[in-house]
Amino acid sequence: MNWGYEGAEGPEEWGELDPAFKKCGVGEQQSPIDLTSVKKKDLVNLDFNYGVENLHLVNNGHSQQAKVAERSTLTANDVDYELQQYHFHTPSEHTVDGKPAEGEIHFVHKDKDGNLAVVGALITEGETHEEAYRPIIDNLIKDTGVERSFDDAPVTLEDLLPKQSGYTAYDGSLTTPPCSEDVKWFVLDAPVELSSVQIEKLRKYMGENARPAQDLNGREVVEDSTP
Numbered sequence: 001m002n003w004g005y006e007g008a009e010g011p012e013e014w015g016e017l018d019p020a021f022k023k024c025g026v027g028e029q030q031s032p033i034d035l036t037s038v039k040k041k042d043l044v045n046l047d048f049n050y051g052v053e054n055l056h057l058v059n060n061g062h063s064q065q066a067k068v069a070e071r072s073t074l075t076a077n078d079v080d081y082e083l084q085q086y087h088f089h090t091p092s093e094h095t096v097d098g099k100p101a102e103g104e105i106h107f108v109h110k111d112k113d114g115n116l117a118v119v120g121a122l123i124t125e126g127e128t129h130e131e132a133y134r135p136i137i138d139n140l141i142k143d144t145g146v147e148r149s150f151d152d153a154p155v156t157l158e159d160l161l162p163k164q165s166g167y168t169a170y171d172g173s174l175t176t177p178p179c180s181e182d183v184k185w186f187v188l189d190a191p192v193e194l195s196s197v198q199i200e201k202l203r204k205y206m207g208e209n210a211r212p213a214q215d216l217n218g219r220e221v222v223e224d225s226t227p
Helices: 011-017 130-137 196-206
Strands: 039-041 047-049 052-059 064-067 073-076 079-089 103-110 116-125 147-156 167-173 181-188 192-194 222-224
Touching (some): 073 103, 079 116, 103 196, 130 192, 130 196
Parallel strands (some): 116 192
Antiparallel strands (some): 052 147, 103 116, 167 181
16 A cells, blocks of 8 residues: 555555554554653663674665664663664654654664564764764665665664663654554654755655654653663
8 A cells, every 4th residue: 555745645644545554543652752741760771782784775665774684682671672674754753842853763673572662863964973874875775666785885883873872762653654553662862963965865865754743642751861
């Protein structure tokens, strides 16, 4: 089933496009959200054990998505998750005080039982991560459905993350159909900084591919109060 980000196939219509997408319209724990009404709490630090691997990129028609081998891990609350893929949105899907950032990157993980944990990082203009992301941004794929491996584009996955460890956590969903719930979300407090040229190239190759913020419906959103 085709879906997109505008018109008759846009986010407001996802729940009606296919019975499998029903959660997109009626779910009570949907993502993304606005990260404004948060409670401070001493949360366990996220433990990333990411490796280095050559870029494997696909333009899936909705985002630029990088596939990874299952040897990079995230440990959160004593649960080990394997990194499956990471992908981009412009502008950001999560907002702060109702305002989106220039973009957002999602690192999607799965545990041994198939449960998902997604680490999100907002993208802002700057220089900190420009070099780390260069192999990815320089090789973005223009044509939908094309998938390529790049033997000459090694990516140090841990360098894609901000160095600061703070984050905001909540229970949510996938931000694309089928909008499956029971996803553990960890949105990093510090942003990923890319150059204006890199951000513009992401925009050019993806267009606007951000789902609007969804209702909290009473969910607790907690921000780590300690480093």
